[in-house]
Amino acid sequence: MPRIITLLTDFGTADGYVGEMKGVLATRAPDCTVVDIAHDIAAHDVESGRLALARYWRRFPAGTVHIVIVDPRVGGPRVALAVESEGRFLVGPDNGVLSAALLNPGARCVALPVPSSASPTFHGRDVFAPAAAQLGQGTALDSIGIPFTEPIVMRTPEATKLAEGVTAGTVIAIDRFGNVITNLVAWRGGTVEVAGRILSIAHTYSDVPSGASVALIGSSGLVEIAVRDGCAAAVLNVSRGDEVILRHQS
16 A cells, blocks of 8 residues: 655755755655645754654554654765654754654664665665655665664653752753743643743743743643733743743642
């Protein structure tokens, strides 16, 4: 049965790089459905690619092949990977961007061969797209590479308990709306301190008036800080890595 192949890259859409990869997929796996996830991951931002992949890779059916290309060391000594995890496949560089799938205990991966004809600056087209096409056509993982047992795995930092009911977290991402995403979990509610402001955790954005700051539980289950109809990162002058304090509701 033809499979779905998804694409997540930092290539943008202005230069035709994504088109070249799609041309390879259309030629080698013409029956597969290609789904664009995003191509505007910030250039070379492996961490943003890792977090984006974590949001969606399990949402697709078993058998889906995910291509993830955020690859600042392309052509260097890093390994080209193909991974099988929870019935899905992923291909991309061994730099931590595939961590969401590699963290599963049953994940297996292989190192892909890099043909001598491959461009040292475009493995997305010459290594990863061909491998994804093979997987999309039903080729077994073990048939396209050699076993690889030490992939790079990155983890979201854990929040730290400061005192009873008080937890210190960090900003792990800022989305395109300027929403500030943290590594904090607050199932019981509470208050969040960020950039010198203390915000009660609300239900949704519309709980506050336009232009007001609000803390809430985002769709990923993590605490987020937003400005209704605005950009929280700019308004609060918050960046990735900044500290956020959660005081849990008793």
